[in-house]
Amino acid sequence: xxxxxxxxxxxxxxxxxxxxxxxxxxxxxxxxxxxxxxxxxxxxxxxxxxxxxxxxxxxxxxxxxxxxxxxxxxxxxxxxxxxxxxxxxxxxxxxxxxxxxxxxxxxxxxxxxxxxxxxxxxxxxxxxxxxxxxxxxxxxxxxxxxxxxxxxxxxxxxxxxxxxxxxxxxxxxxxxxxxxxxxxxxxxxxxxxxxxxxxxxxxxxxxxxxxxxxxxxxxxxxxxxxxxxxxxxxxxxxxxxxxxxxxxxxxxxxxxxxxxxxxxxxxxxxxxxxxxxxxxxxxxxxxxxxxxxxxxxxxxxxxxxxxxxxxxxxxxxxxxxxx
Amino acid sequence: xxxxxxxxxxxxxxxxxxxxxxxxxxxxxxxxxxxxxxxxxxxxxxxxxxxxxxxxxxxxxxxxxxxxxxxxxxxxxxxxxxxxxxxxxxxxxxxxxxxxxxxxxxxxxxxxxxxxxxxxxxxxxxxxxxxxxxxxxxxxxxxxxxxxxxxxxxxxxxxxxxxxxxxxxxxxxxxxxxxxxxxxxxxxxxxxxxxxxxxxxxxxxxxxxxxxxxxxxxxxxxxxxxxxxxxxxxxxxxxxxxxxxxxxxxxxxxxxxxxxxxxxxxxxxxxxxxxxxxxxxxxxxxxxxxxxxxx
Numbered sequence: 068x069x070x071x072x073x074x075x076x077x078x079x080x081x082x083x084x085x086x087x088x089x090x091x092x093x094x095x096x097x098x099x100x101x102x103x104x105x106x107x108x109x110x111x112x113x114x115x116x117x118x119x120x121x122x123x124x125x126x127x128x129x130x131x132x133x134x135x136x137x138x139x140x141x142x143x144x145x146x147x148x149x150x151x152x153x154x155x156x157x158x159x160x161x162x163x164x165x166x167x168x169x170x171x172x173x174x175x176x177x178x179x180x181x182x183x184x185x186x187x188x189x190x191x192x193x194x195x196x197x198x199x200x201x202x203x204x205x206x207x208x209x210x211x212x213x214x215x216x217x218x219x220x221x222x223x224x225x226x227x228x229x230x231x232x233x234x235x236x237x238x239x240x241x242x243x244x245x246x247x248x249x250x251x252x253x254x255x256x257x258x259x260x261x262x263x264x265x266x267x268x269x270x271x272x273x274x275x276x277x278x279x280x281x282x283x284x285x286x287x288x289x290x291x292x293x294x295x296x297x298x299x300x301x302x303x304x305x306x307x308x309x310x311x312x313x314x315x316x317x318x319x320x321x322x323x324x325x326x327x328x329x330x331x332x333x334x335x336x337x338x339x340x341x342x343x344x345x346x347x348x349x350x351x352x353x354x355x356x357x358x359x360x361x362x363x364x365x366x367x368x369x370x371x372x373x374x375x376x377x378x379x380x381x382x383x384x385x386x387x388x389x390x
Numbered sequence: 391x392x393x394x395x396x397x398x399x400x401x402x403x404x405x406x407x408x409x410x411x412x413x414x415x416x417x418x419x420x421x422x423x424x425x426x427x428x429x430x431x432x433x434x435x436x437x438x439x440x441x442x443x444x445x446x447x448x449x450x451x452x453x454x455x456x457x458x459x460x461x462x463x464x465x466x467x468x469x470x471x472x473x474x475x476x477x478x479x480x481x482x483x484x485x486x487x488x489x490x491x492x493x494x495x496x497x498x499x500x501x502x503x504x505x506x507x508x509x510x511x512x513x514x515x516x517x518x519x520x521x522x523x524x525x526x527x528x529x530x531x532x533x534x535x536x537x538x539x540x541x542x543x544x545x546x547x548x549x550x551x552x553x554x555x556x557x558x559x560x561x562x563x564x565x566x567x568x569x570x571x572x573x574x575x576x577x578x579x580x581x582x583x584x585x586x587x588x589x590x591x592x593x594x595x596x597x598x599x600x601x602x603x604x605x606x607x608x609x610x611x612x613x614x615x616x617x618x619x620x621x622x623x624x625x626x627x628x629x630x631x632x633x634x635x636x637x638x639x640x641x642x643x644x645x646x647x648x649x650x651x652x653x654x655x656x657x658x659x660x661x662x663x664x665x666x667x668x669x670x671x672x673x674x675x676x677x678x679x680x681x682x683x684x685x
Contacts, residue, residue, distance in 0.1 A: 091494045097569030098487040102499055105484035108539035111524065112516070113506035119515020132522055133515070180410065186403040198671060199411040202418070205663050207598035209616045213623055213656040214417035217424055223436035223649065225420055257414060262678065269679045289399050322601070326620065345513050350605075355514065362512035370509045 123363035127355040145360035154335075155361055158344035159317075161337065166316045168248060169255050174309060176260045178301060181267035182293055200261035208322030211258060215327050219250065244337045247328070251338065254327060255320075270304045271297060306383045314376030317341065317369045341365050418664075425449070425654040429647035437649075448650030452658065459655065461611065462618035465533070466597060469614055473534045473596040478589045480538050485547025486577055491556055500548075503541045517605055532606040533614060537595060543588050546680065550584035551577065587677040590670050597663065619655045 092099055118133060123145055125136045139145055149155040180200070187193040203211075218225045219240045227237040240246065274297065282292050319340035328338045341361055348358035420437060425448050427441040435442065452459055484503075488496050526532035554577065562572045578585070600616035607613055610621060 095490075095493055098490055098493050099495075101483035101487045101569075101573070104480045105539040105544060106499065106502065108480065108535070109503065109506050109541070111519070112536050112539070113510070115519045115523065116511030116515035117509065119511050119518055122515060122518070127518075129518075129522065133518060180407070183403045183406050186400060187407060188400075192404065192407070196407040196411040198668070200414045201671065201674075202664075202667065203414050204674075205594065205598075205667060206660050207600060207616050209600050209620050209623075210656050210660055213619065213652060214421060216623060217420050217437050217653065218417060221437070221649070223432055225437040225439075228436035228438065257417075260410070261414065265675055265678045325604075329624070342513070349514055349517060359512075359514040362514045366510060366512045373508050 119359075120363055120366060122355065122359040125356075125359075127359070139356070145356040146364075148357055149360040149364070152357070154339070154344065155357070157336070158339050158341045158361065159364070162319045162340040162342075163316055165248060165251060165338075165340065166319065168252055170309065170312045170316070172252050172256060173259065173263060173312075174305065176256050177263035178267055178298075178305060180260055181264040181271060181301075182297060184264060184268060185271045185297070186289070186293075197261065197264075200264070202261070203258045204262040206258075208320075208326045211254065211323070212326030212329070215250075215254065220331075241331055242333045244334045247334050247337050251323070251327070254323065258323075266308065267301060267304060270301055274300050303384045307380045310376045310380040310383065314373040315369065316372065317365050319343070321346065418660075421653050421656055424652075425650055425657050427650060429650050432647075432649045445647075445650070448647045448654035449658075451646055451651055452654050458611070459615075459618060459658070462613060462615045463658075465530070465612065466615040469530075469533045469599075470593055470596040473537065474589055474593040476534070477538045477540070477543070477592045477596075478585060481540060481543040481588065481592075482547050482578070482581070482585065483573070484539070484544045486551050486573055488544065488548040489551035489554075490559070503544055506541045520606055526606050528607055528609050528612060530612065533599070533602045534596070536602060537592075537599070540592075543592065546588055546677070547581070547584055549680070550581060554580055583673075583676070587673045590673050591677055594663070594674075615659050619659050622655045623652050 122133060122136070124138055124142050125133075126139050127133075128136045131137075141147075184193060184197060187196070216224075224240070230237055238246070240250070278296050279292055282296060287295070319342045321340075321342040324338060324340055324343045325346065328334055328343070342365075345358045345361050345365070348354045348361065419439060423439060423441050424432065424437050426444050426446070427438075428443045428445040429447070431442045484499075487493060488500055488503075490496065520526045520532070520536065526535070558576060558580075559572055562576055567575070598616060600614065600620060603613045603617035604620075607617070610618075613621065
């Protein structure tokens with residue numbers, strides 16, 4: 068009897084639950100319909116590839132596809148190859164080291180130039196210099212590749228001409244791998260400094276001017292005002308943006324490496340990153356097992372790091388974390 | 391003493407800003423100069439800051455003898471225009487729905503959208519899904535569809551539309567307006583600043599994109615402009631091989647300025663951006679300020 072009762076209640080709850088869902092979908096049908104295209108597209112291009120992560124444990128056969136391709140024996144065979152190859156390890160190491168370099172140098176440049184722009188009183192001068200520094204953000208990496216060709220790597224490269232005019236020896240950029248981390252940092256700063264200063268400038272312009280006025284009355288120099296007012300107030304933004312950048316440390320900027328370094332194999336020792344390694348394994352050598360294993364490692368590490376860095380960012384500043 | 395310190399700091403700031411701005415501008419000038427230089431000068435003296443003798447030969451060759459560049463231009467324009475219109479529509483509709491408090495399951499969809507930012511399957515599965523399951527290889531839509539829905543833009547639109555008072559909906563509904571009418575007649579006109587910002591980001595993304603061309607298009611005739619630039623730069627002989635073999639053209643082909651052409655193609659590629667940049671810069675600044683940190 069009691070059993071029956073509870074079963075009935077269960078059915079009732081379930082049907083109001085289902086009915087409730089249907090009713091909500093019906094009442095707001097127009098709003099849900101407006102979500103459909105985005106939901107479907109995100110499913111196709113973001114969720115379906117997630118299923119493809121199992122490929123790291125499979126021997127991919129194009130005809131059989133993601134689901135029907137056989138498992139490798141042993142199941143982590145692709146990873147044995149990845150971690151057994153010095154190139155896979157090298158790519159992971161280069162990715163982390165170069166990104167760490169980009170993040171730290173980027174931080175100095177972006178905060179530094181935000182402070183510098185903030186000190187400039189002439190409106191026209193500020194507008195022109197800011198506009199010019201923001202400009203490189205708008206060109207594609209392919210175009211940046213041509214710029215690099217023009218200045219550094221072509222047989223008629225401008226920098227070497229300049230050096231020889233000064234009587235200095237020419238540098239062979241295409242074979243000199245050790246110099247490339249510096250070149251890549253310079254290119255990265257050239258392209259992204261203007262973009263990076265924008266958020267910091269917004270934070271700076273949001274600082275209450277009465278702080279500076281009070282400091283001035285107390286006799287603080289402009290430098291002291293920067294040191295003891297601007298910098299401390301920039302700190303939360305700096306921490307959050309840096310944490311979020313660290314969350315992406317396993318993801319290299321593929322465009323930069325692909326179009327600036329290209330297929331100059333002599334430079335791979337310092338410039339081959341996970342993304343270029345995966346690309347080559349996939350499209351050039353067709354080693355799908357290796358490519359998907361490296362991609363799998365990258366996806367998992369990235370996910371963990373993004374979540375962790377976000378938690379840390381939220382701790383630092385509740386409003387600025389991603390979620 | 392204090393006065394001197396202040397002025398020193400100012401001098402440093404002005405100088406640093408000026409030097410860095412010139413550093414950012416320099417490559418553009420070099421490439422423009424390269425595209426206008428006579429080929430013989432480039433081969434003899436290398437690339438420089440200014441052309442020794444101005445020549446428009448590279449541009450002439452580009453537009454008069456090779457219709458592939460014109461064709462790639464047409465592809466890029468088509469992709470950018472359609473992609474921007476549909477991308478804007480899809481992301482705005484989704485953002486609007488998610489901004490409505492009365493929508494019961496908005497949190498589920500928000501989390502569904504957010505997860506796409508956090509977790510990515512990576513290049514290999516993405517490529518296989520596009521090629522094997524969605525059959526996008528060598529199709530024009532392959533250059534558009536993969537980028538249409540974007541979690542960042544959806545959240546940007548949602549956050550903007552949250553600032554539009556919900557009462558506006560209520561009163562329109564009482565007047566008998568349907569959701570679709572409300573969206574197109576009331577919400578969209580009120581969202582013009584956000585639409586401009588997101589629309590410009592989408593357009594820039596499509597114009598500068600080469601990733602989709604690289605991954606999904608094998609036929610060189612169907613590549614967008616950015617990929618065409620890459621092909622021209624990495625393969626010197628490409629432009630030459632494109633020309634018809636009439637005697638007159640053959641004569642030109644033999645004196646083709648390969649170096650100049652590479653530079654000219656890049657100028658042609660960034661031309662529209664440089665031209666529009668002064669007018670649209672402020673929208674990008676606004677978009678970065680609201681979107682950089684927060685999703």
